[in-house]
Amino acid sequence: METEKYLSPEQHKEILRTLKSRFEKNMNRHNGLEWDNVLEKLEANPEKLWSLNEMERTEGEPDVIGFDEKAGEYIFCDCSAESPKGRRSVCYDREALESRKQHKPQTSAVDMAADIGIEILTEEQYRELQKLGCFDTKTSSWVKTPEKIRKLGGAIFCDRRYDTVFVYHNGAESYYAARGFRGLLRI
Known part of the structure; x- marks a missing residue:
């Protein structure tokens, strides 16, 4: 649509x-x-x-x-305190979405970002954002995944716990109610 x-x-x-x-x-x-x-x-x-x-x-x-x-x-x-509510429960990208046989999420982070017209934050941008406040202390956010990791089926996400920004990995097809993504827009 x-x-x-x-x-x-x-x-x-x-x-x-x-x-x-x-x-x-x-x-x-x-x-x-x-x-x-x-x-x-x-x-x-x-x-x-x-x-x-x-x-x-x-x-x-x-x-x-x-x-x-x-x-x-x-x-x-x-800059929402937690990963945007309206962008959670999404897998990483279209390939990951299509690879799921059952219980597919509605869309992927990459597709949703493209539909909105924004970029998914890189790990570096995510770390810079965290210097401006405490974000994702209860949720996590997908970040732009390096091609090398993505080719192997993975994707990365970040959060903030114990006053520290952590980077983790998951299968790109995974999705969770507490994981979304943050976007960036240049004007």
Whole structure:
């Protein structure tokens, strides 16, 4: 089913209001950045605003976590305390989904990220996010898996326990109610 990537005027106003409020409440995530500059980028890229709305709808609580000077892009990331509720119980990718004979999840993390228009965090990006707060203390999140591991049937995920970020592995076809994924969007 193809989703129309369009926000109604009401949805447009609401997502901007939500993003502005979160931006102002969490200045530690984006020191030195100004909301008016972020807003200008958002208004110029309505398709990205749609993706941010999807991140919000799936309970990711997207927020600005940086600015890439070289690319001139703001970096948004899921900043929900736990792995986004609307993106849990998914296996890693399409190949893993198709390999399951029974009890298939609805979709995969890679497919869902593509549908939303976001990237799954890499392990390095996940570790950087953890410097901004304590995330995934009760859940875990799939992260972009190196091809070498994926070719052997595995996938990796991360969480935070004992004030430490851990990286683990599982079969890519596995899925759990407490494991989802976090996304990143550049605007």
